[in-house]
Amino acid sequence: MEILEIITSTLYVMGAAGYLIYLFLQKDHFQKIGYYLLITGFGLHCVSLISKVSRTSYIPVSNLHETLFIAGWALVGVFIIFRYKYNLKILGVYAAPLAALIVVSACLLQNEPGPPREIFNHFWLVFHIIAIFTGEASFALACGIGILYLLQERSIKTKRPGFFFKRLPSLELLDATGHACIVTGFTLLTIGLITGFIYAHVVWGRFWSWDPKEVWSGISWLLYAGLLHVRFAAGWRGRNAALLAIIGFGVLLFTFLGVNFFFEGHHGEFTKY
Numbered sequence: 001m002e003i004l005e006i007i008t009s010t011l012y013v014m015g016a017a018g019y020l021i022y023l024f025l026q027k028d029h030f031q032k033i034g035y036y037l038l039i040t041g042f043g044l045h046c047v048s049l050i051s052k053v054s055r056t057s058y059i060p061v062s063n064l065h066e067t068l069f070i071a072g073w074a075l076v077g078v079f080i081i082f083r084y085k086y087n088l089k090i091l092g093v094y095a096a097p098l099a100a101l102i103v104v105s106a107c108l109l110q111n112e113p114g115p116p117r118e119i120f121n122h123f124w125l126v127f128h129i130i131a132i133f134t135g136e137a138s139f140a141l142a143c144g145i146g147i148l149y150l151l152q153e154r155s156i157k158t159k160r161p162g163f164f165f166k167r168l169p170s171l172e173l174l175d176a177t178g179h180a181c182i183v184t185g186f187t188l189l190t191i192g193l194i195t196g197f198i199y200a201h202v203v204w205g206r207f208w209s210w211d212p213k214e215v216w217s218g219i220s221w222l223l224y225a226g227l228l229h230v231r232f233a234a235g236w237r238g239r240n241a242a243l244l245a246i247i248g249f250g251v252l253l254f255t256f257l258g259v260n261f262f263f264e265g266h267h268g269e270f271t272k273y
Helices: 004-026 028-056 064-086 089-108 123-157 170-206 212-233 239-262 266-270
Strands: none
Touching: 004 028, 004 064, 004 089, 004 239, 028 064, 064 089, 064 123, 064 170, 089 123, 123 170, 123 239, 170 212, 170 239, 212 239
């Protein structure tokens, strides 16, 4: 395990702790500390990834350790952007612990990269991976916002202001931010699928091969496309949108992790070492 990975994961854990303390004590300086720790960790995370790429000349996705490490990087990067744009401080209570869990899990896994292969440093693959991972990070945040929405809605409907009522923002802000995450994620997922098709044609000679990962990625895309459609066409907002965001991320998680373990296909080449 590299020293930068250890420091990065430590900063993320400390950032998560800051946000959790903020959740209970509602002292804004704890939230700021958590946020700045995440930013610092993200900076070191970038340095670590750049260092790996410079040493190996390919994007590090050859095993589960590297894949999770990039997933954590994407999640923190997307969170920082949405945190800045919407000033949704409480979102860090969900994003920071999740990012810490992902990166710490990556660090606990053995890192035994496979032999250098030309297909790992292809332009279309790099573009595909960045788009897919940042898109999935956006969907992860949408899932978290959906959970927060349901908690706040329950507090309001029961007319019993509990633990979360004063700690969560308005339903309107949560719904708008969640929708922005879905739109961003869907756009990036679409770009990721298109670049993946191009890459597949270059490497395997065909755009589509019914690989399990391709099939489940298509299912995920259709699910989120349906979510956006019913929002615009049928006016599904609020609770319905929040539930679909949570369900959609569950499908996406299976696509990201489950498919490689239960099925064999081209994408298994990236994580079998």
